[in-house]
Amino acid sequence: MNKAIIVGATSGIGKELAKILAENHYKVGITGRRTALLTELKQSNPDAFCISTFDISDTETSILHLEALVAELDGLDLLFISSGTGDFNDKLDFSIEKRTIDTNVLGFTCVADWAFNFFEKQKHGHIAAISSVAGLRGNRSVPSYNATKAFQINYLEALRQKAKHLRLPITITDVRPGFVNTAMAKGDGQFWVAPVEKAGKQIFTAIRQKKKIVYITKRWWLIAVLLKHIPRTIYDRL
Numbered sequence: 660m661n662k663a664i665i666v667g668a669t670s671g672i673g674k675e676l677a678k679i680l681a682e683n684h685y686k687v688g689i690t691g692r693r694t695a696l697l698t699e700l701k702q703s704n705p706d707a708f709c710i711s712t713f714d715i716s717d718t719e720t721s722i723l724h725l726e727a728l729v730a731e732l733d734g735l736d737l738l739f740i741s742s743g744t745g746d747f748n749d750k751l752d753f754s755i756e757k758r759t760i761d762t763n764v765l766g767f768t769c770v771a772d773w774a775f776n777f778f779e780k781q782k783h784g785h786i787a788a789i790s791s792v793a794g795l796r797g798n799r800s801v802p803s804y805n806a807t808k809a810f811q812i813n814y815l816e817a818l819r820q821k822a823k824h825l826r827l828p829i830t831i832t833d834v835r836p837g838f839v840n841t842a843m844a845k846g847d848g849q850f851w852v853a854p855v856e857k858a859g860k861q862i863f864t865a866i867r868q869k870k871k872i873v874y875i876t877k878r879w880w881l882i883a884v885l886l887k888h889i890p891r892t893i894y895d896r897l
């Protein structure tokens with residue numbers, strides 16, 4: 660039986676993927692800060708889920724929680740990072756930027772490093788994490804969100820290079836959604852918003868196929884190409 664941990668499985672994409680993995684006979688460790696939501700998910704399939712409540716930005720304790728969860732699962736094949744946050748911040752309120760950086764950079768790095776070291780010792784494994792199409796360019800309305808997603812994209816690339824250098828079969832999958840219909844999808848002007856069920860299915864397929872980078876939904880690849888090629892003189896005026 661495959662063993663997985665989903666960091667950030669209380670709602671949205673992480674919760675959906677947890678359900679899909681359970682349906683596909685994975686034993687799944689589910690985490691997040693909201694214990695009641697983790698308990699509710701566990702009650703839907705008690706044999707499939709183990710729960711652990713922790714805040715990813717508390718880097719002192721996250722690792723202890725992850726180690727306890729691996730012991731309970733009795734192994735680990737896949738670690739999936741879905742936890743993330745971001746808010747509009749036109750006034751550059753530092754408390755919003757700090758929360759975003761603490762979660763998407765410090766928390767993310769702590770969990771990703773722990774997982775890589777675990778899989779290096781084990782000599783195989785799979786790390787997948789949700790970054791975002793937003794990480795491809797800066798955005799004046801949500802500066803820290805886009806910047807932290809750029810960090811994640813770059814960090815995942817570094818881990819993939821490291822695995823190759825070590826000649827170890829450690830897969831790194833960078834999941835880049837456009838818009839998915841969850842609490843995170845905020846603001847006007849959204850388009851191509853994917854239902855969470857569709858996003859979950861496409862992510863599961865990408866994991867099974869050991870993809871390096873996947874756009875969710877697939878056609879967001881086109882937006883990614885466009886974004887990367889908009890000249891700076893035009894982009895700065897948007």
Ligand SMILES: NC(=O)c1ccc[n+]([C@@H]2O[C@H](COP(=O)([O-])OP(=O)(O)OC[C@H]3O[C@@H](n4cnc5c(N)ncnc54)[C@H](OP(=O)(O)O)[C@@H]3O)[C@@H](O)[C@H]2O)c1
Nearest residue numbers: 667669670671672691692693714715742743838839841843
């Ligand atoms: N929805 C979109 O359009 C979209 C687009 C691109 C990328 N993404 C990315 O997709 C990921 C999942 O988001 P979602 O759309 O599924 O939204 P969501 O429903 O709000 O899920 C966010 C998850 O992150 C967890 N989380 C947030 N802060 C945390 C913290 N400090 N410690 C531990 N867990 C924390 C939440 O759990 P608790 O609150 O219980 O802790 C929750 O499970 C995020 O990384 C987001 O940036 C989403």
